[in-house]
Amino acid sequence: MSAPYPWLEPAWQRLVSASRQARLGHALLLAGRAGFGKRAFARAFAALLLCEADGAPPVACGHCRGCELFAAGNHPDFLHIAPLEEGKAVAVDQIRELGDYFALRPHYRTTKIALIEAADTMNRSAANALLKLLEEPPAGALIMLVADRPSALLPTVRSRCQQTPLDQADPAVLLDWLLAQEGAADAPRELEGLARAAGSPLQARALAAPQVAPLIDGLAPALAAVSTGRLAPLAAAAQFAALPLDILVDQMLRLCHEVLLLKTGAPLPLAALGREAPPGxxxxxxxxxxxxxxDFVQKAQEVKRLKLGSVTLREVDLAEWLWFDWQASAAGHPVDAAQR
Ligand SMILES: [Zn+2]
Structure with a gap:
């Protein structure tokens, strides 16, 4: 096993062999859903390229000069750029640093690497600053972009990168990994967790946290109670106040999607592994x-946009809107049973 996580092994093998056959471009786009291990993958690959061990080790050796500098965060040929604040965008000044960084030749070997996390959050000036580098990459430069939503990148940036999709995985491999983790539940429960996380194992672990999982369990019954008037939207908002807004919106959207699948008789995600429809x-x-x-899906996506784009709206208010939106959607379009 060489990749940081077992489900990333096929992508790891492809990338390492491309590198050994000198088929690696100057820029890589590591794209895939959140919680899939993209950052760990990118760092492990950078470490391998900077490792100075003899031969062709499948992973960075961990004890040469390159590996020690890398582990200490001091490797002069590695620059890691990430948003200064969780959930915020990569700033244009951070991208401009790249120019100075790449102006110097590599210190030790022939490669100089920059890893840009959350590259899909760059605004247009940041993307344009990056584009200049991508158009005329310095010798030995490798720029790795990590993005949850590659479609949000400027097309001109995207087209100059070698695409490395990191979102394909055998669900059975994901389930095996989850079952092997400390504190794992039984297979049906882990499978349900994987579905909640849209197939992202690291996200599944986060959603299984003791303060989060019971709230998500209660979401479908609460949606039903609000839709029938047994629970007021404000009371529902208070009940789920401990759930971060991002998780609340995503889980509501996921439930709506699954309800729509049930209505059409389509199988739920991961059904092949034996997942059953959650109660309610x-x-x-x-x-x-x-x-x-x-109707509600559209409103919930609007709340997501508002949250991303606004610094003044409070999460607690947006969460209340969300529950009122649900009540309104569920009350609208009255239909008789025959039309359902
Ligand atoms: Zn090494």
Missing amino acids: LQGLADALHSAQLS
């Missing part, structure tokens, strides 16, 4: 019309 979902599928669900 069928009740929502029976009670709600597809148009009501689609």
Whole structure:
């Protein structure tokens, strides 16, 4: 095993052999959903390229000069750029640093690496600053972009990168890994966690945290209670106040999507591994019309956009809107049973 996580092994083998056959471009785009191990993958690959061990080790040796400098965060041929604050964008000044960095030749070997995390958050000036480098890459430069949403990158940036998609995985490998982790639950529960995390194992671990998982368990019943008037939106918002807004929106959207699948008779995600519909979902599928669900999906996506784009709106207010939106969507489009 050489990749940092077992599900990334095929991508690791492809990238390492491309590098050994000198088929690596000057820029790599490591793209895939959040919680899939992209950053660990990028760092492990950078470490391998900077390792000075003899031969062709499958992973960085961990004890040569290059590996020790890398582990200490002091390697002069590695620059790691990430948003200064969690959830914020990479700033244009951070991208401008790259110019100075690449102006110097590599210190030790022939490669000089920059890793840009959350590259999809760059604004247009940052992207344009990066584009200049991508158009005329210095000799020996390797720029690795990590992005959850590659479609948000400037097309001109995207087209200059070698694409390395990191979102394909055998669900059975993901489930095996989750079951081997400390504090793992049984297979049906881990499978449900994987579905909640849209197939991202690291995200599944985060959502399984003791303060988060019970709230997510209660979400489908709460949606049903609000839709039938048994629970007021404000009371629901208070009940789920401990859930970060991002998780709340994503989980509501995920449930809507699964209810829509149930309504059409389509299999739920990961059904091939034996996942069953969570309790309460069928009740929502029976009670709600597809148009009501689609209406809410649009409103919830609007809340996501508002959260990203605004510094003044408070998460607590947006969460309350979300529950009012749900109530309104569920109350709208009254239909009789025959139309459902
Ligand atoms: Zn080494």
